[in-house]
Amino acid sequence: MWFTCEKDVLQEAINIVQKAASNKTTFPILEGILITVEKDRVILSATDLDLGIETYVNADIHQVGSVVLNSKILGEFIRKLPNDVITVKKENNDVYITCLKSEFVLVGNNPEEFPKLPVINENTMYEISQDLLRNFIKQTIFAVATDETRPILTGVLFEVRNEVLSFVALDGYRLALKSYEIGNKDNISAVIPGKTLIEISKILEPINEPVKITFTPNHILFNLGDTKIISRLLDGEFINYRQIIPDEYRMKVKVKTNELMESIERASLLAREGKTNLIKFEIKEDKMVITSNSQMGKVYEEVNIELEGEGLKIAFNSKYFLDVLRIIDSEEIYLEFSSNVSPCLVKKVDSKDYIYLVLPVRLVDTV
Numbered sequence: 001m002w003f004t005c006e007k008d009v010l011q012e013a014i015n016i017v018q019k020a021a022s023n024k025t026t027f028p029i030l031e032g033i034l035i036t037v038e039k040d041r042v043i044l045s046a047t048d049l050d051l052g053i054e055t056y057v058n059a060d061i062h063q064v065g066s067v068v069l070n071s072k073i074l075g076e077f078i079r080k081l082p083n084d085v086i087t088v089k090k091e092n093n094d095v096y097i098t099c100l101k102s103e104f105v106l107v108g109n110n111p112e113e114f115p116k117l118p119v120i121n122e123n124t125m126y127e128i129s130q131d132l133l134r135n136f137i138k139q140t141i142f143a144v145a146t147d148e149t150r151p152i153l154t155g156v157l158f159e160v161r162n163e164v165l166s167f168v169a170l171d172g173y174r175l176a177l178k179s180y181e182i183g184n185k186d187n188i189s190a191v192i193p194g195k196t197l198i199e200i201s202k203i204l205e206p207i208n209e210p211v212k213i214t215f216t217p218n219h220i221l222f223n224l225g226d227t228k229i230i231s232r233l234l235d236g237e238f239i240n241y242r243q244i245i246p247d248e249y250r251m252k253v254k255v256k257t258n259e260l261m262e263s264i265e266r267a268s269l270l271a272r273e274g275k276t277n278l279i280k281f282e283i284k285e286d287k288m289v290i291t292s293n294s295q296m297g298k299v300y301e302e303v304n305i306e307l308e309g310e311g312l313k314i315a316f317n318s319k320y321f322l323d324v325l326r327i328i329d330s331e332e333i334y335l336e337f338s339s340n341v342s343p344c345l346v347k348k349v350d351s352k353d354y355i356y357l358v359l360p361v362r363l364v365d366t367v
Contacts, residue, residue, distance in 0.1 A: 001037045001065025001090035005057060007081050007099060010088075013044045013057045014075045016227055019199040021071035022048035032068040034114045035088070037061060045117060046071060051196050052117040053203075055227040067095055067108035077104050117230050120221045126160065126184050126213040130204045130224065133211050135329075136167045137201045139178045139354060142323045144194040145171035152236040155191040158220070160184060168241050169194075174320050175244060175357040190215055191238050196231035203227065245357060246343065249336035251309030253283060254349065257333050260288075261325035263301035267292040268318035270299050278361060279318040283337075284311035292318070314340040315361040324356040 014033065022030035025048070034045040039061060045054040067090050078086070081099040089096045090108060097104045128136075137156075145153035150172075157168040165182040168175070200222060204211070212223040215233075222229040267279045271292040282289040283305070290301040314337065325333075330348035337344055346356040 001035075001067060001095075002063035002088070003037050003042055003059040003061050004085055004087045005042070005059035007078065007083050007086050009057050009059075010086055011075075011078050013042075013055050014071075014078055016055045016203055017044045017046040017053045018071050018075055019046075019202060020048055020051045020053040020229075021046040029068060029109060029113050030115075031071055032109055032114065033071045033074060034066065034068050034111055036066040036111070037064050039064060045114070047115060047117060049115065050193065050232045051199065052230040053199075053227065054117060054230075057226075062089075065090055066111040068111050068114050069095060069106050069108060073106065077106075118216070118219050120214055120216055120219060120230065122212065122214045122221065122223065124186055124214065125223075126165065126182060126186070126188075127210050128165070128180070128182065128213070129208045130211055131206045131208060132180065134201055134204045134206060136165075136178050136180070137197045137204075139327050139329075140167045140169040140176040141194060141197055141201070142327070143169040143171055143174050143176035143356075147171075152191055152234055152238055155193045155234040156197055157189065157191050157238045157241070159189045161187050161189075168238070170239065170241060170244070170357075173317070173359050174323075175241060175355075176324070177241065177245070177355040177357075179353050188215060189238070190220065191234040191236070192220055193231060193234055196220075196229070200229055203229070244343075245355065246336075246338055246345065249309075249338055249345070251283070251307065251312065251337045253288065253308075253335040253337075254306040254332060255288065255303060255335065257325055257328060257331055259303050260333075261322065263290050263303050264318055264321055264325065267299045267301055268322065270294045270296055271318045276361075277317045277319050278315055279321070280313065280315045280363075282311070282313045283307065309337075312337060312340050314344070315363045316344070316358060317361060320358045324358070328354065328356070330354075 036043040041056045042059045043056045086099045093108050095106045095108045159166045166179045168177050214221040267290050271277045271279050273294040273296045279292045288303045288305050292299045332349040334347045343357045343359050
């Protein structure tokens with residue numbers, strides 16, 4: 001095994017596949033990166049058995065072969081090398097990595113022991129741009145459950161129905177739904193682990209290049225061209241989220257997103273001190289009053305609004321509101337309410353492609 005390539009090219013490939021390498025495992029081979037040198041390219045692979053990533057780089061090939069090298073050590077060393085051509089050469093069980101006047105020798109592991117990534121037939125594919133997929137993940141991933149007691153909620157529902165792609169995440173306190181007309185008539189419902197989507201979002205770029213997505217009963221494949229990402233799907237049925245989203249409302253508020261966010265951020269400073277993140281809304285006529293208090297003091301904020309319907313008093317966990325206000329891509333939003341103990345719906349004024357639902361905190365003085 002012997003090849004040469006630019007340092008930046010190899011480093012980028014290592015950075016990509018490292019996201020699937022295991023950090024703590026009883027199988028040391030999973031802490032490694034499989035490097036396979038073919039006649040016309042070098043393929044790098046890593047997997048923790050749930051998530052697998054494979055990418056390839058163009059290089060000057062002198063000798064084919066393969067080896068497994070420790071991901072962390074390899075990545076650190078390559079990162080610290082000068083920006084020049086790197087030579088990687090395997091002799092017996094040692095791998096020599098040289099760049100200008102630097103040389104590093106790593107003991108290689110047997111590539112035959114490295115688990116093979118699942119082979120997926122890419123016949124039926126859904127296709128969206130990298131930029132759109134990044135936005136889908138960004139606007140839903142924060143609402144997945146972190147509690148493992150209900151594993152299905154630690155993932156995001158990927159649903160295609162009536163030619164509309166939807167990503168849905170919920171954790172029992174809030175729900176995020178992002179939709180887009182995909183033009184694909186093949187309906188599907190599958191739950192992708194949140195961890196997988198977080199790692200994919202680090203690889204995706206804000207470009208219109210396509211991502212081709214393929215499913216099997218147990219796996220999903222994201223094909224980015226030079227890079228393929230394969231993940232296990234979560235077992236079980238996702239909650240029927242449509243039953244959770246109210247069809248009607250009694251009052252509707254139109255408000256500027258940044259103004260509301262900045263006011264809640266200030267109010268949340270004391271709410272965090274109170275260890276409950278509790279903020280209160282009092283909605284009346286043309287303004288929303290936001291208050292919070294703790295042993296440290298009180299905060300009073302006013303935000304101008306347009307109100308449709310009667311006002312009300314209601315309380316929320318400030319974090320759940322800030323999470324959505326920081327990622328929603330709309331200058332103005334609607335807040336829809338039915339009562340002070342019913343969920344609030346957050347929607348964009350300029351689009352119907354996003355819905356966020358958040359449960360209120362029930363208080364004696366808001367009943």
